[in-house]
Amino acid sequence: MARRRKLYEGKAKIMYEGPEPGTIIQYFKDDATAFNNQKQGVITGKGVLNNRISEYLMTKLTEIGVPNHFIRRVNMREQLVHEVEILPVKLVVRNVAAGSLAKRFGLEEGTQLPRSIIEYYYKSDELNDPMISEEHITCFGWAATQDLDDMVTLSLRVNDFLVGLFLGVGLRLIDFKLEFGRWYNEHDEVQIVLADEISPDNCRLWDVATNEKMDKDRFRRDLGGVKEAYQEVARRLGVLPEAGPMDLKGPKAVQ
Numbered sequence: 604m605a606r607r608r609k610l611y612e613g614k615a616k617i618m619y620e621g622p623e624p625g626t627i628i629q630y631f632k633d634d635a636t637a638f639n640n641q642k643q644g645v646i647t648g649k650g651v652l653n654n655r656i657s658e659y660l661m662t663k664l665t666e667i668g669v670p671n672h673f674i675r676r677v678n679m680r681e682q683l684v685h686e687v688e689i690l691p692v693k694l695v696v697r698n699v700a701a702g703s704l705a706k707r708f709g710l711e712e713g714t715q716l717p718r719s720i721i722e723y724y725y726k727s728d729e730l731n732d733p734m735i736s737e738e739h740i741t742c743f744g745w746a747a748t749q750d751l752d753d754m755v756t757l758s759l760r761v762n763d764f765l766v767g768l769f770l771g772v773g774l775r776l777i778d779f780k781l782e783f784g785r786w787y788n789e790h791d792e793v794q795i796v797l798a799d800e801i802s803p804d805n806c807r808l809w810d811v812a813t814n815e816k817m818d819k820d821r822f823r824r825d826l827g828g829v830k831e832a833y834q835e836v837a838r839r840l841g842v843l844p845e846a847g848p849m850d851l852k853g854p855k856a857v858q
């Protein structure tokens with residue numbers, strides 16, 4: 604394959620120039636990091652699984668009309684996406700107390716929140732992704748009020764949809780992180796779309812029956828069985844290639 608120009612190498616993915624202007628190739632690595640790069644490791648096969656899982660979830664979101672960057676999967680580790688101007692604000696949607704929220708407010712992990720909440724973090728490795736408020740976002744021009752409105756509306760739709768989708772395969776969606784970008788569509792109109800990836804790297808997923816963690820917390824907390832957990836998520840969603848990439852089953856509903 605002709606060597607493409609590398610645009611950016613992040614912690615979990617590499618972005619290459621795409622075949623047409625305005626497109627990029629997302630290459631999913633097996634590298635895992637946590638606590639802003641302080642902990643590093645490799646989860647063999649993670650890139651292949653996250654590529655599949657994110658493809659599946661983005662495709663479903665397209666079907667319900669949530670605009671996103673996904674175009675198509677290219678191979679085991681790569682997908683073609685629209686290039687967007689990433690907004691430097693990460694949105695975290697929480698349904699159940701866990702991680703930093705549980706720690707900050709002294710809540711027991713697993714406490715159901717009375718309603719879903721959204722938190723904002725400034726995307727900056729140097730500053731350790733500090734938590735921010737709407738005031739900071741609009742004051743520093745990281746996103747316009749209308750953009751922020753769109754991101755919140757989309758995040759809540761994504762949450763409602765994904766909570767149901769995961770519940771159908773026996774997983775509780777505890778919380779997750781989303782990134783959005785500005786996309787100039789075919790008519791040169793600017794639109795806020797969902798970008799990056801949705802995978803066990805940035806979702807907390809717990810088994811409904813056992814509360815077992817099925818996400819990157821297994822890596823963060825040295826719980827073992829990290830690869831197996833990612834595989835199980837893929838298997839339940841029906842996107843784990845069992846006898847090869849062509850052998851894909853549909854989602855396996857849990858009674």
Ligand SMILES: Nc1ncnc2c1ncn2[C@@H]1O[C@H](COP(=O)(O)OP(=O)(O)O)[C@@H](O)[C@H]1O
Binds near residue numbers: 611
């Ligand atoms: N469609 C897109 N267009 C441009 N940049 C994107 C797109 N989707 C994701 N990105 C950015 O590419 C990078 C993905 O690589 P990743 O390894 O996750 O990086 P990071 O270490 O910054 O989290 C992220 O910085 C993300 O914001």
Ligand SMILES: [Mg+2]
Binds near residue numbers: 613614615
């Ligand atoms: Mg990332």
